[in-house]
Amino acid sequence: MKVSVFYDSKSNNTKQCAEWICEGAMSVEGVEAKAFNIAEQMDEVAEAFGKDSKCIIIGCPSYGAQMTPNMRNFLFSGLKSVEPAGKLAGAFSTEQFSHGGSTLVIQSIQVSQVTSGMLVYSGGGSKGMPVIHLGPVAINNNVEKFNGIENYKDNFIVYGKRMAEKACELFK
Numbered sequence: 001m002k003v004s005v006f007y008d009s010k011s012n013n014t015k016q017c018a019e020w021i022c023e024g025a026m027s028v029e030g031v032e033a034k035a036f037n038i039a040e041q042m043d044e045v046a047e048a049f050g051k052d053s054k055c056i057i058i059g060c061p062s063y064g065a066q067m068t069p070n071m072r073n074f075l076f077s078g079l080k081s082v083e084p085a086g087k088l089a090g091a092f093s094t095e096q097f098s099h100g101g102s103t104l105v106i107q108s109i110q111v112s113q114v115t116s117g118m119l120v121y122s123g124g125g126s127k128g129m130p131v132i133h134l135g136p137v138a139i140n141n142n143v144e145k146f147n148g149i150e151n152y153k154d155n156f157i158v159y160g161k162r163m164a165e166k167a168c169e170l171f172k
Contacts, residue, residue: 001171003033003164004046004053004082008060008070013094013140013149017156021057021092021136024160030172031164038074042081050082055167056118057160058109059092059135065101067108075112085117088167091135092159094149102137110134119170123162130155132162 003025009015018035025033036046050056058079060071067075091109093102110120125131136155141148 001031001055001164001168002049002053003031003055003057003160003167004050005033005035005057005059006038006046006050006074007035007058008038008068008074010061010068011140013138014059014061016149017092017094017136017138017152018059020153020156021059021160021163024157024162025055025164027157027161028164028168031168033160033164038078039070042074042078047081053082053087054171055088055090055163056082056084056113057090057092057163058113059094060105060109062093062095062101062105065104067105071109075109079112079116084113087118088163088170089113089118089120090122090159090163091120092137092156093135094138094140096140098139098147100139103134106135106137121163121166123159123166127162130158132159135159
């Protein structure tokens with residue numbers, strides 16, 4: 001079972017979170033997960049892996065409470081190349097300060113996933129702690145010194161595991 005994580009990252013924070021999601025997904029027996037930077041790695045390898053994936057998770061930083069232009073372009077054109085219809089979908093985001101708009105970014109990504117025919121899932125409160133209603137968010141410590149993406153590592157690993165478990169349940 002394959003899980004693809006497609007992301008956009010400007011400061012490598014979102015890249016790090018994508019890697020944690022892959023780590024969590026690969027903790028599920030029989031799951032292979034890979035992360036692809038949409039600005040650098042959308043080649044034949046990424047497209048082939050995405051087509052074979054039963055779960056696609058998408059993430060990007062919040063810029064002005066919106067997704068990045070690269071991600072918007074990917075969702076409107078590049079996502080089609082991995083044949084998303086019928087696949088399990090998830091979303092995540094990073095931000096520079098509390099209330100930076102990541103929830104809006106996740107919702108925007110999820111709307112694009114639904115309109116592409118994907119099955120959006122997060123586990124919500126049904127999986128217990130940590131409760132991840134829409135998708136995980138990490139806050140860097142550039143502005144707020146009490147934050148830092150390392151503080152959110154476990155949430156991303158748990159999220160990746162939950163998404164992989166649901167994909168196995170649905171598609172095996």
